[in-house]
Amino acid sequence: MNFSIRKTRAIFIKELKEYYRNPYIIFVLLLPLVFSLFYSNLFRDTKIFIPVMNFCINLSIVLLGIQLPSYFILEEKEKKTLDVLILSSVNALEFITGKLLPIIIVSIISNMIVLFLFNTNFECIISLIIITTVNSLIMIVFSTIIALISTNQMHGQLYLILFIIIFFHITFFYFTL
Numbered sequence: 001m002n003f004s005i006r007k008t009r010a011i012f013i014k015e016l017k018e019y020y021r022n023p024y025i026i027f028v029l030l031l032p033l034v035f036s037l038f039y040s041n042l043f044r045d046t047k048i049f050i051p052v053m054n055f056c057i058n059l060s061i062v063l064l065g066i067q068l069p070s071y072f073i074l075e076e077k078e079k080k081t082l083d084v085l086i087l088s089s090v091n092a093l094e095f096i097t098g099k100l101l102p103i104i105i106v107s108i109i110s111n112m113i114v115l116f117l118f119n120t121n122f123e124c125i126i127s128l129i130i131i132t133t134v135n136s137l138i139m140i141v142f143s144t145i146i147a148l149i150s151t152n153q154m155h156g157q158l159y160l161i162l163f164i165i166i167f168f169h170i171t172f173f174y175f176t177l
Helices: 005-021 023-042 049-078 081-087 092-117 122-149 153-176
Strands: none
Touching (some): 023 092, 049 092, 049 122, 092 122, 122 153
């Protein structure tokens, strides 16, 4: 099977349309930005500014990197549209690329906005964007694997909640020590 950009683009556009139709997705997309906007103004000149910034970055990485990929893949499983895609001429690479590319783009944009809201030094911002992008990609891969293994949304969300708790606390304590 050959990789088709046309099929991948069709899945990509379908996913982008789903972003503004679903209130859950809008909530997950806006939550890190709202927290960052609120906390960046509230703790501007305090000694806990850096831990708060780390919290908002971690929130962006964890929520967008874990919740969205699993939500979309498990939703396809629940609606039985994944079976239709498998039976059609869409191969696995086209499906995964079309599903995850919007999440990767939105995650990078969200991380950049969080960093700009906290007025990060320009010298550090490039390296921070690279680090947050790599972390987001790792979270997206783990979330996708969990979603593909899970049988339904309840099963997948249970594993993802445990995953979120573990990784969120590890990164939070690592950056605050």
